[in-house]
Amino acid sequence: MKERPILFSAPMVQAILAGNKTQTRRVMKPQPEITPDTYGRPGHWLPSKKHQTMLHVELEMQQWDGLAGHACPHGQPGDQLWVRETWQHSYFPYEPADPSADIFYRADFLDDPLGADLEHSKDGIRRTWKPSIHLPRWASRIQLEIVRVRVERLQDCSVTDAIDEGIEFSLLDEPEDAIWRYRELWESINGPGSWEANPFVWVIEFKRIEREPS
Template sequence: MKERPILFSGAMVRALLAGTKTQTRRVVKPQPRRVDGGVPFGDAPAWAHAEPGSAMMRCPYGKPGDWLWVREAWQHSNHPYGPYDEDCMVFYRADFLDDVHGPDGEKSPEGHYRTWRPSIHMPRTASRIVLEIKSVRVERLHDISEADAIAEGIERADDFFDCRCWRAYDEPKGSDVVFPDDPIGSYASLWMSINGPGSWDANPWVWVLEFRRLNVEHSPC
């Protein structure tokens, strides 16, 4: 069993904590060069694929049974007077997304702002979420099913006229922009909010990781 870090946005951290996110999709790098529409991977295990004529391509996030520890935006109790150490109290930006002053304190009447550290700088000892990989596969982004889109942790919005609705990402909460009975449309907006304009239309090959959250903080010695 190996252990690797993985980054998640605040909204997805909340979904992990709520147990509504059990999958994630990450772009395969480099992208396969096949242009005939066929599947470019051979008969290797799902976590280790090979494009014809190329070296083996292994999933950088691991294989079933491996662990992923989550990096997220954070801060520690020694800030700004000292460096982080393992005895510090750790705070997570995802826990402040519903704060009336905003997660960064930008609406605070006192003008007090919260200074968060980027997720990429989170050390292992500050992480609070560990995931165990259950399965790995490769597919085109647009192949996602409605069930898988929901498993990606998209958020339900208020229902209208007995129709299930899903949140539109990159839109304020409470916005009138929703996706009625269209979880894939909601996931597409989430994908673009993370990966940028045009990233959904590009329809890249992606690693699909299915996982479960573990009730542990550190890997065994």
């Protein structure tokens, strides 16, 4: 079992904590290329450093059980991910911070009546929020276990997948609303036109590991 960090935005952290988000899609880098005519098998392939060869996406990576997870840089089933999220600590701006500091997470303040853009902590002291990339391992509060990895085109995301990505959805909504909301979420993170580009993505399904109370 290996452990790796993974970044999530504050709204997605809220969705994970609420139990509404159990999937994430990450763009494959580099993107698979069309196989050459001389290869004999149409489709796309991807260079894999781990396997020291080219892996055929539509055949090997999508049909061979376990191969996608073994090739995925984010991990394979059984591996764990510790979440990096926007945060703050009670020692800021004084460094160094350490595990004895009080930690504040941006996701806990998105529904604050004073406004989601107010940068403050629960002790009333205004501070600048620190980017998720700078969250150290000791300050992470969410641990995930990968349960499945697959490869697909972004627009192959189904209504069920979109809901599992953590978008807001109710029984009064039309099914296609889920796809549109996930598209808006995707483009808010990856930029305009990123949905239409329809890249190949790693689809990582996970479950949250409940920690024992200290």
